[in-house]
Amino acid sequence: AQKVTQAQTEISVVEKEDVTLDCVYETRDTTYYLFWYKQPPSGELVFLIRRNSFDEQNEISGRYSWNFQKSTSSFNFTITASQVVDSAVYFCALRPSGTYKYIFGTGTRLKVLA
Amino acid sequence: DAGITQSPRHKVTETGTPVTLRCHQTENHRYMYWYRQDPGHGLRLIHYSYGVKDTDKGEVSDGYSVSRSKTEDFLLTLESATSSQTSVYFCAISESSRYETQYFGPGTRLLVL
Numbered sequence: 001a002q003k004v005t006q007a008q009t010e011i012s013v014v015e016k017e018d019v020t021l022d023c024v025y026e027t028r029d030t031t032y033y034l035f036w037y038k039q040p041p042s043g044e045l046v047f048l049i050r051r052n053s054f055d056e057q058n059e060i061s062g063r064y065s066w067n068f069q070k071s072t073s074s075f076n077f078t079i080t081a082s083q084v085v086d087s088a089v090y091f092c093a094l095r096p097s098g099t100y101k102y103i104f105g106t107g108t109r110l111k112v113l114a
Numbered sequence: 115d116a117g118i119t120q121s122p123r124h125k126v127t128e129t130g131t132p133v134t135l136r137c138h139q140t141e142n143h144r145y146m147y148w149y150r151q152d153p154g155h156g157l158r159l160i161h162y163s164y165g166v167k168d169t170d171k172g173e174v175s176d177g178y179s180v181s182r183s184k185t186e187d188f189l190l191t192l193e194s195a196t197s198s199q200t201s202v203y204f205c206a207i208s209e210s211s212r213y214e215t216q217y218f219g220p221g222t223r224l225l226v227l
Contacts, residue, residue, distance in 0.1 A: 004156075043221050107156055
């Protein structure tokens with residue numbers, strides 16, 4: 001079975017706190033891609049990052065960082081020094097190689113309070 | 115931002131009425147997708163297209179049909195709308211299957227009464 005689990009339905013933090021959004025995936029494929037998308041209150045879906053299964057290097061982009069661990073089938077997303085503008089729903093997705101289909105998690109709603 | 119538009123952006127219709135949603139892209143990407151987004155389900159694939167006139171079903175295709183007569187347009191038709199099809203519909207595009215990152219349109223909010 002192929003599946004993405006985002007167990008945190010909603011997280012609230014106070015501005016400037018660090019927050020980690022969890023993503024656990026299941027796949028039998030050895031080659032696959034993982035993605036994170038952001039959906040702000042305005043509703044659009046914004047691509048954040050793609051990672052393939054052969055690249056376990058962590059990624060940092062400004063206040064955002066991603067920790068990919070194949071051993072635990074996790075692709076977690078950390079926001080450092082959160083800001084109110086980070087308030088959004090964040091989706092993790094899996095695309096096994098050889099298929100066009102993405103498998104999305106159910107999303108984590110992040111609320112950053114001023 | 116990828117050039118993807120969806121029309122209409124909002125629609126209210128009645129049960130039993132056919133509805134067509136349009137996705138238009140200016141990127142000349144080969145692959146196009148239709149998703150629906152519902153609370154507690156994330157995004158679920160309805161249909162996708164891998165070329166002009168080449169389409170296939172996703173995981174929630176019942177009650178929906180699609181057509182793609184031009185690279186830039188991908189139409190989603192609800193043959194006879196039901197209240198369970200009330201949802202937000204997103205179109206996505208990607209350039210190739212190998213380096214595929216899907217980019218999403220702004221969404222269409224559909225209410226079936």
